[in-house]
Amino acid sequence: MDPKTTFLSCDWGTSSFRLRLVERAGLKVLAEAKSKEGNAAIAELWKEANQPPEQRAEFYLAVLQKHLKTLEEAVKTSLDDVSVVISGMASSTIGMMELPYKPLPFATDGSDLAVKTIAPTEENFQHPVLLVSGVRSDDDVMRGEEVQLVGCRFETTTQEQLFLHPGTHAKHVLVRDGQAVALKTYMTGELFSLLSKESILVASVEEGQKLEEGRNLHWFEQGVRHSQKANVLHNIFLVRTNELFKKASKAENYFYLSGLLIGSECHGLVASPPTRITLAGEDVLVAHYGAALRILGLAERCHIETKTAEEVTLNGHLSVLNHQQPK
Known part of the structure; x- marks a missing residue:
């Protein structure tokens, strides 16, 4: 699959997980996987596994990798090197990596949102990852909806x-x-x-x-x-x-x-x-x-x-x- 013409969209909430393989032109969904493996459930599994803190992101990416294999089976080709964009609670205290909130204001074209790049590794996860953080005001917060606001254009x-x-x-x-x-x-x-x-x-x-x-x-x-x-x-x-x-x-x-x-x-x-x-x-x-x-x-x-x-x-x-x- 050509990483220049496709991307992987991951909406990872508290109680649900959804991953889509998408054509950049026209945003056609080529394959989709979803489950109840939200961040709250994975956080509990992480605690039970009792692994070192530095392996937390890898633990969550293993869940993502499982669903990527489902997509690969659906389209009958490798998705290696295709970028993954993740939004929602994955950047929270119960997610794969806690990121600080982006303070208001933010650009509605998505150009200045707080984003963490996770480089691919040959051994464990062969996809570049963009983890999008949430947004805060002086007394309020959101995670996930900021990406949807950007998508309203x-x-x-x-x-x-x-x-x-x-x-x-x-x-x-x-x-x-x-x-x-x-x-x-x-x-x-x-x-x-x-x-x-x-x-x-x-x-x-x-x-x-x-x-x-x-x-x-x-x-x-x-x-x-x-x-x-x-x-x-x-x-x-x-x-x-x-x-x-x-x-x-x-x-x-x-x-x-x-x-x-x-x-x-x-x-x-x-x-x-x-x-x-x-x-x-x-x-x-x-x-x-x-x-x-x-x-x-x-x-x-x-x-x-x-x-x-x-x-x-x-x-x-x-x-x-x-x-x-x-x-």
């Missing part, structure tokens, strides 16, 4: 643009003049999981349906609108009384809770909307956030663009690679 303009990445810990990053200048994290996804799976609300919600089914969208809209009118700590108790008084089914309540939390997260955008919002992430979450932004009237006040998690991750990885290894 923001226009360089004095107008304020917002990168919105929904997830367990949703990220809002403000972009201006080709620089990411401010960062806020919202624990929306984690709070939703805790409330719907471990709180008194467990008996009042039911997962499994889609937003567009039945009256789910109506109840999602109710949640978004209610989030703008009352304190969220009161609103979430209405999930219980909705079911108790038979106002909503458990499935409808599930979307009502989702609307409450997403609406609360986006509350500040209503008062001060950016010129553009780029919403990037997993399809289901992007659909929910897109609906919430429309319900809040933001689609009428600013341009909203949606992108897939795969698209922005691959774009971001290639941008970082091109800046580190110019064509």
Whole structure:
């Protein structure tokens, strides 16, 4: 495989691992491997192995090597010398090598992100590795989303643009003049999981349906609108009384809770909307956030663009690679 025309994209999170062989031209995915071997799980295996600290990176690269062999079998050729770009929690305290955060601001073209180059070795790992570190403000951090922001290819303009990445810990990053200048994290996804799976609300919600089914969208809209009118700590108790008084089914309540939390997260955008919002992430979450932004009237006040998690991750990885290894 020609290392000048292909690269390996590795998105290595806390609980998941994904590796893709990608054509640089057109970003076509030629082969893919994924597993639950996230950094948290590998960190536990590393502790159990009781190896010297200097062998930590090698231990993690052995996991990567296993998945590289799967890709080689899929494309029926050697991938030696093909560069690997790794983002996510691999550069954290539970990853292969802890790297310091890049302080805000950073260039949205990926030219000045904090990157560690790991040279290939003939004996153990025959691939150049670019390990991308995260980004920090004075009071907030992110790892992985900075690459996805780069992959959105923001226009360089004095107008304020917002990168919105929904997830367990949703990220809002403000972009201006080709620089990411401010960062806020919202624990929306984690709070939703805790409330719907471990709180008194467990008996009042039911997962499994889609937003567009039945009256789910109506109840999602109710949640978004209610989030703008009352304190969220009161609103979430209405999930219980909705079911108790038979106002909503458990499935409808599930979307009502989702609307409450997403609406609360986006509350500040209503008062001060950016010129553009780029919403990037997993399809289901992007659909929910897109609906919430429309319900809040933001689609009428600013341009909203949606992108897939795969698209922005691959774009971001290639941008970082091109800046580190110019064509």
